[in-house]
Amino acid sequence: MDDELIVQLYWDRSENAISETDRKYGAYCHSIAYGILQSKEDAEESVNDTYMDAWNSIPPHRPSILATFLGKITRRISIDRWRNLNRVKRGGGEVILALEELEQCVAGSHDVEKEIEKKELVQAINRFLDTLPVPERRVFLARYWYMDSIQDIATHFKFSKSKVMSMLFRTRNKLRRQLEKEGYL
Amino acid sequence: MKSDELLDAIGEAKDEYVQDVRNAKVKKMPGWAKWTSAIAACLVLTIVVSLFFGGMGGNAGAGGSGHEDGSTFMSYAGPVFPLTLRDENTSISADRRITMDFEPWVPVWISNEEEAASRTNLTEAEKQDVLDTYNEWYPEGGRYQSSGNIIVSDTYTLSNSSEEDQTVSILYPFASSLNNLSVNRPTISVNGHKIETMLHAGSYAGTFQGAWENWAETHENPGSLNLQYIESWTGYQNLLSDGSYLQRALGEYPDLSDIPVIVYTFTDPWGPEEDDDAGIPNPSMRIMFEMDYEKTRVMSYGFHSGLNDRENGIMGRGFSIREEGERWYGNPYFLIIIGDDVQNMTYQGYVTGGWDTKNEVEAGVTITRTESNLESALREAAGFYYGEMTDVENYVETDPEYGFEMYYGLLKEHLVAYGVLSENGAARYDSGWIEELDVVGVDRVFWLEAEITIPAGESVTVAATFKKEPSFDFHCANTENKGISGYDMVTALGSNLQFTQQIACLEDRGQIEIVRQNFGFDLENGIKEVTLDMNEPHYYLEVKGNKSDK
Known part of the structure; x- marks a missing residue:
């Protein structure tokens, strides 16, 4: 329908x-x-x-x-x-892995008092996604929006696992730099 | 900032970006569309009482008036049916005793220690981690869980008044879909011992309806694009009262071997790799042919796009070219031609699967034409689709108890009744795609059959025990039935047994308040067992939880 x-x-x-x-x-x-x-x-x-x-x-x-x-x-x-x-269920879930990976983007953020408006952060994320080449954006969202495993992403997009991991690593670094630049970290 | 916040913010990514990833994944897995149509229907709205109904304290409605035959719920679970015999036997009489036990409503205390211990795949340190966290969440040491199902024990004392032993086939009916069999299938026991039973499946129990065009103006919904499930017990009355539905369920499935067909099999499709930058987002194959729409019907497996140009006598069917490593890579595609053969078949690769796409790509496929019969051709195609459905990644049972033969038989039955083979087929199946036929997700009546012997002058006790889901209105609909669970039974519908009496028992477990009923239970005065009037075909019980914490 x-x-x-x-x-x-x-x-x-x-x-x-x-x-x-x-x-x-x-x-x-x-x-x-x-x-x-x-x-x-x-x-x-x-x-x-x-x-x-x-x-x-x-x-x-x-x-x-x-x-x-x-x-x-x-x-x-x-x-x-x-x-x-399932917060504490280690090992099997992709969320815990995704969170650990995203720590790379926010680690060392000491400004814990700063209350970031969620809406503002969403806008920043979307600005960041705007800047990404299509394949990187897809892989990033497949991992952190859909919580697909690295293996699944590699299969879906026909990349090797190491290529996916490397793309994600670079993209997370880019995100971290942008968040720093925009004052979120 | 915490990574949690970042994860949440990513969840609000632009719709087009999220959709783009989905599209990219779908294009890579063209089987997805077929999987979607098959599995979606299997996801039953198993609403848990503690989440949606409990503690709502909703208005029970005035009660009584306007509910002489029970409520018509938005989600109807179907009644409990009576036992019957394959062949009527006047020597046998039956006493029926049905118990509705609200034991699943009783909140069960799950301690934090039990929770941690249940994580058997964790190390001791990890279990301790679980325990610490649950102690933080539930400082009182645990939590309560409950369900909206009830446990039904439908017990029959079958007495043989003759001077000869009577060996009979008993048939116990229940409503379910193929997908929910594992949940809904009763356990049958004889004199307290569980017995093996043979499963028989009835055909689709509902009808069809339109797509709600002009509903606001006409309040009519003609057409056959959508499924329309049975909404009350009278629907089952219409289905079962003349016995023909049961006879079909006990009979053979249609044999299609006398229908000649021509099968075009498409194998080894090849084309360019997907390359967005090169403007090839979804390399696809398009098959075009000429046909006389009055003399030819076309069924297919594997195709997921199509063009019907009846005026010019042209039909097209298309599929995305799977690449190595993709799900179901290597599966063939079939066109099954019934009637006059199609003419001038051609193929061409395109950059996408859209029929407005003009940009061609170099692509090819091996086409084999064979003459066969519909039974053989459909069995082969259905086998591939069954393989897809039960693929381990599809969240459907990988080895369902109904098995391929029942699936295939019911598919043929549905095809003959409502598909392109039917003179009055449902518009829902006009595409001729076998993947579209509703087989595993639709409601049916099933029967469990077993043979038992009742010695001369003696009795045997047959019991069916099962969990029964409630009928309900979606909580958010804000109807007067918000928070109310309905359970019902029929006394004689579809049964050829001679009943001497029927008794209904209520094990309320102190959990419920009766909102409407026609049983005659009276919890305040301790009346929890009632003798049913055999002239009353239908009994209903509508309740809500009486615990504020439920």
Whole structure:
């Protein structure tokens, strides 16, 4: 079903909105949730929560890209769930690895008193993404938005694992420099 | 700043960038689109009471009025059905006793120590780390968990009044989809011993509806683009009352071997590597041919784009050219032609899969034409798709208990009933893609069959035990049924047993407040067991949690 029709179902408060969303984007949302939570059951609950959130958000929202709208909700909910349930589970999850890698971007930041507006930081991240070549941007977001494993990224984008790791390392350094330059660190 | 904050901020990356990564990944894995359509339907909204229903204290509604036959919930789990026999047997009578146990509603205390101990894959130091963290989160030493399911024990005492032993095939029905079989399948026991059963699957239990065009003006939704599931027990009444649905479930699947087909198999496609900078974001193959739309029907596997030019007698089908290392690389693509053969088939590579794309690339594919029958051709194509669905990375069971033969049989059944083989096919399946046929995710009625012997003049106890999900309204819909869970049963629908009595028991576990019912339970006065009226075809129970912390 066309996205506009699905969104209209939400506006009409039709229960079919959720079933049609599930049919079209269930697997996509599930893959995001699973990438973060590494648990089929937890991922399913996150996807269910995503539908609830979407139901509550549309209306008033009328998302232009439904997939991304749902994907962002799923990512947020899944990370929150991960924080609540699995923060200390070492070794298996990509989130803990992603966080450790992102430490490279923020390590040595002593200005802990500084309260950075999230909105401001988001704008800075998007400005940074604007500057990246397409392949680097894709690899960066595959790792830190979708939480894909290095192996999966290498497979999807046909790079070697070492190439992916090297690209990510360089991109994180670039991000760190930009954050320093813009006064966030 | 912490890396957590950075991770959250990255989550708000521009939509087009996020979508771009998805597109890039999809292009690399063209099977994704097929996977999506198949698996999406399997994700059932298993709403956990403690998350959405519990503690909401929602209005229960006036109760009674307007609910003479129970509520119509937004998500209907289906009733509990009665046992039946494959062949009616007048020597056998049945006493039924059904217990609805709210034990899963009882919050279970999970101590932080138990939580840490459950992480069996961790080292002792890591387990200690888990324990420390949970102690921080739950300083009271643990947390409560509960569920909205109930446990149903549906027990029958079958008595043989004749002077001969009676060997009969019992059939126990339940509603589920293939995907949820592992959750919904009852356990059957005879005289307290669990027995093996044979699974029979009914066809799709719902109907179709339109795409809600002009709904606001007409309040009608004609068409057949969307699935329409059964919304109340009367839907199952219509489905089961004349026995034909069961007979189909017990019968053979359609045999399509007398339908001649021509199969075009496409193997070893090749083309340029994906290269955004060179303007080749998704190298794709496009197959074009001429056909008479009145005399030819086309089914396919592996293709995921298409062009239908009925006016000029032209059809096109396309796929992204998989590269080595991609998922399902090496799988063939099939066009299955029913009726007159297509003519003047050509192929051409393009820079993307979009049909408005004009930019060609050098590409090729090996095309093999064979004459076969639909049974053989469809079995081969369905086998590849089944392999995709049960691929370990797809979050579907890798070795589902229903197996390929049941999947394939139900696919054929769906195709004959609603697909391109049907005179009145659903618009939903107009593409002819076998991946589009709804097989594993749709609701059906299943039966578990077993053979038992009831000695002359004696009785045997048959029990079905299973978890039953509630019917509910989505919490966010703010209906009067917000926070209410519904469970229902039918007394005789679809059963040929001669019942002498039926008794319903409620194990409320102190967890519920009854909002609506027609059983006659009275928790205040301790009435938790009632004899059912055999003239009443349907009983319902609608409850909400009575614990503020639930």
